[in-house]
Each structure stands twice: as structure tokens, then as C-alpha cells.
Amino acid sequence: MSTSRMRTEIGEQPAALRRTIDGLLPRLSDIGRLARDTRQVLFIARGSSDNAAVYGRYLVESHTGRLATLAAPSIATTYKRDLDLSGVLAVAISQSGKTEEIVQTLDWAARCGARTVAVTNGAGSPLAEAAEVALITEAGEELAVPATKTYTTQLAALAVLGLGLGADVDAEELRGVPDEVARVIEATEASAALPEIVAALARVPGAVVSGRGIAFGTALELALKIKEACYLHAMGLSYADLLHGPIAVVDAQTPALLVAADSGPTLPGTVALAERVRGAGAQAFGIGGGAGLAGASTAALAGPDLPEWVAPLGLIVPGQILVENLARALGLDPDVPRGLNKVTQTD
Known part of the structure; x- marks a missing residue:
């Protein structure tokens, strides 16, 4: 079987991340002045891009001390209601920079008094032109419809944004991400757990995907990829929300995929959730979380050896490889999911 475009682009991520990080770190002072x-x-x-924004929100709140929220674009484009956005830094994220709703919402934010930043792979795009500061990612052209390298380079840009906002972290830890992502790609493809998890997921109609805190965006992105490329029902939830009721859906036909960084305050809860899932007779598949999550899971894929604040840049990678393998195991083309286009326009 020929290599899919999605798999090729997964393999291009270390180089794309290195270009993006090297290109954006010199912009820290621009971000600081604007903000x-x-x-x-x-x-x-x-x-x-919304899943990337979830990472950005947790990073900003946990490491810069600023309140961060996710916009409802319909307030600007459908309800057409102006808000007082003085004192707000509006950050619009779009891989193409051409989604009209996102461009319109950033323009609305500026009219309402916000300062504006764009994160996009589209240099010269309408979104980049609309923003006061444009953080251009260096993913190169992405041909497969499911976002891989454009997603991880967005995370890199948001890590730089956090640094520009004064995050209490070490910028040098970001520079180590590309090499670690390259290692994770190689380790995941060599893992005996990969075919085991693929085979298990190919036999069920869906799964729950859960994480918390800085890893929550990764859980949402993995669930989206399973839905997009594999046509399975995948519910992305914070494990806190999962425990408030939806845990009832986890059973022999609905396994749980649990994602976590190898360290950080949400890891113990993720390990405990894996133990609870298995205790209920269901399968729990870990991604990341070190030896603790691996030991509590039915099977697990190792994540990146990175500090929690940058772990999502590598944590999604085993999930991407899992999805690409699962799609092919189901007889599907991961490059061109039905009903989807590379640039999605919404009302």
C-alpha cells in the first residue's frame, strides 16, 4: 500500500516545527509591545484551530496569569452584537487564513477595541493582513485534508505567544520540541501497541477520548481526527466532565483513549481514570502519561519527553499515526475524508 499524504505530512512535522519556532521566537518583543x-x-x-486555541487558553491562564477565553464567532457574524473589548488581545487562528467567519470576527474584535494577532500558515492571507501582528507558521503546503503539521505548528506559534506574554517557562524547552517529535514518530511506528490498539478500535463503533488541562486540546483534536478520517463516533471530553455522567457510555464496545503529558498536575487523575475504566470491564488505551498511565492502561503509546507546557506539540503525534493506521485498516483514504474540504466556510 502506498504511503498516504497524511503519513508523509506527519513525518514533515519536525522540520516544520523547527522552521516555525526559529522564525517566531524573534517576534517575542512584538507580542509583548502589542499586549x-x-x-x-x-x-x-x-x-x-479551535482545539489549538484550547491549548492556548490553558497555557495562557496557567503560565501567564491572564484570563483567556474562546470566542463565539456568531456573536460577531450572526448576532452582530458589539462588545466592549478594550484591554483584550484577540488571537485569531486559521491554517489557511481564508475562512471568512474568522477574518470577520477578528475585524469585529478590532472595531470593539481589541488588539489583534493572527496565527496562520497563510502568509499574505486576509487574516494575516487584518491583524496587527501576524505569527506565520512554516508548515509548508498541506495536501491531506486532516490537519497534522499545520496543527502542531499552530501550537508552536501559541507557545511563542505565551512566551511573549511573559509565561513563567524556559524558552529553550521549546527549541527541543522538533527533535523529540522526530523521536516520537519513530518510536510510535515501532511500538507493538500500535497494531493492538488499531485492531481494537477497528472492532468498535466509537470511543471516548479524554484528557485534562493543557492536554485537553489534544483529546479534542484526537477525537476530531477519529471522526474525520475514520468515521467513528468519538467523544472528546475533559476527564472531569467524563466523571460527571458520560462515564456511563464507556463499556466493552466503547473504549477510552486517555491522553496526558508525562508530568504535571493532571497526570494522577488520568491514571486513576484508566484504572476505573478497566475496573468497569472496558479497555483503556493510553497516549503519553509515562509509565504510570502505561501501567494502568490496556495498551499504551509513549508520548514525548517534554515539559507539560510544550507536551501537546508532541502528544498529538502518536494519535495522528494511530488515526492514519486505523483509517487504512478500515479501508478508508485518510487524505480525503468524505464531505470535507481543506478550507471550510461557515455562515
Whole structure:
């Protein structure tokens, strides 16, 4: 079987991340100047970019001390209601920079008093032109419909945004991401757990995907990829929300995929959830979480050896490889999911 475009682009991520990180780290002072008179961050996005925004929100709140929220673009484009956005840094995220709803919402935010940043792979795109500061990712052209390298380079840009906002982390840890992603790709493809998890998921109609905190966006993105490329029902939930009721759907026909960084305050809860899932007679498949999550899971794929604040840049990669393998095992083409286009326009 020939290599899919999706798999090729997964393999291009280390180089894309290195270009993006090297290109954007010199922009820290630009971000700092723009954000100097702001106190809150508003993320504007849809689809995979919205999942990247979830990472950005947790990073900003946990490491810069600023309040961060996700925008509802319909307030701007459908309800057409102006808000007081003075003191707000509006960050719009779009891989193409051409989604009209996102461009319109960023323009609305500026009219309402916000300072504006764009994160996009589209240099010269309408979104990049609309923003005061444009953080251009260096993913190169992405041909497969499911976002892989454009998603991880968005995360890199948001990590740089966090640094520009004064995050209490070490910028040098971001520079180590590309090499670690390359290692994770190689390790995942050599893992005996990969075919085991693929075979298990190919036999069920759906799964629950869960994480918390800085890893929550990764859980949402993995669930989206399973739905997009494999046509399975996949519910992305914080494990806190999962425990409030939806845990009832986890059974022999609905396994749980649990994602976590190898360290951090949400890891113990993720391990405990894996133990609870297995205790209920269901399968729990871990992604990341170190030896603790691997030991509590039915089977597990190792994640990146990275600090929690940058772990999502590598944590999604085993999930991407899992989805690409699962799609092919189901007889599907992961490059061109039905009903989807590379640029999605919404009303």
C-alpha cells in the first residue's frame, strides 16, 4: 500500500516545527509591545484551530496569569452584537487564513477595541493582513485534508505567544520540541501497541477520548481526527466532565483513549481514570502519561519527553499515526475524508 499524504505530512512535522519556532521566537518583543496594555486573551477559531486555541487558553491562564477565553464567532457574524473589548488581545487562528467567519470576527474584535494577532500558515492571507501582528507558521503546503503539521505548528506559534506574554517557562524547552517529535514518530511506528490498539478500535463503533488541562486540546483534536478520517463516533471530553455522567457510555464496545503529558498536575487523575475504566470491564488505551498511565492502561503509546507546557506539540503525534493506521485498516483514504474540504466556510 502506498504511503498516504497524511503519513508523509506527519513525518514533515519536525522540520516544520523547527522552521516555525526559529522564525517566531524573534517576534517575542512584538507580542509583548502589542499586549502591554491588555489584560485578557480572546481566541477566535474553528475546527482543529479551535482545539489549538484550547491549548492556548490553558497555557495562557496557567503560565501567564491572564484570563483567556474562546470566542463565539456568531456573536460577531450572526448576532452582530458589539462588545466592549478594550484591554483584550484577540488571537485569531486559521491554517489557511481564508475562512471568512474568522477574518470577520477578528475585524469585529478590532472595531470593539481589541488588539489583534493572527496565527496562520497563510502568509499574505486576509487574516494575516487584518491583524496587527501576524505569527506565520512554516508548515509548508498541506495536501491531506486532516490537519497534522499545520496543527502542531499552530501550537508552536501559541507557545511563542505565551512566551511573549511573559509565561513563567524556559524558552529553550521549546527549541527541543522538533527533535523529540522526530523521536516520537519513530518510536510510535515501532511500538507493538500500535497494531493492538488499531485492531481494537477497528472492532468498535466509537470511543471516548479524554484528557485534562493543557492536554485537553489534544483529546479534542484526537477525537476530531477519529471522526474525520475514520468515521467513528468519538467523544472528546475533559476527564472531569467524563466523571460527571458520560462515564456511563464507556463499556466493552466503547473504549477510552486517555491522553496526558508525562508530568504535571493532571497526570494522577488520568491514571486513576484508566484504572476505573478497566475496573468497569472496558479497555483503556493510553497516549503519553509515562509509565504510570502505561501501567494502568490496556495498551499504551509513549508520548514525548517534554515539559507539560510544550507536551501537546508532541502528544498529538502518536494519535495522528494511530488515526492514519486505523483509517487504512478500515479501508478508508485518510487524505480525503468524505464531505470535507481543506478550507471550510461557515455562515
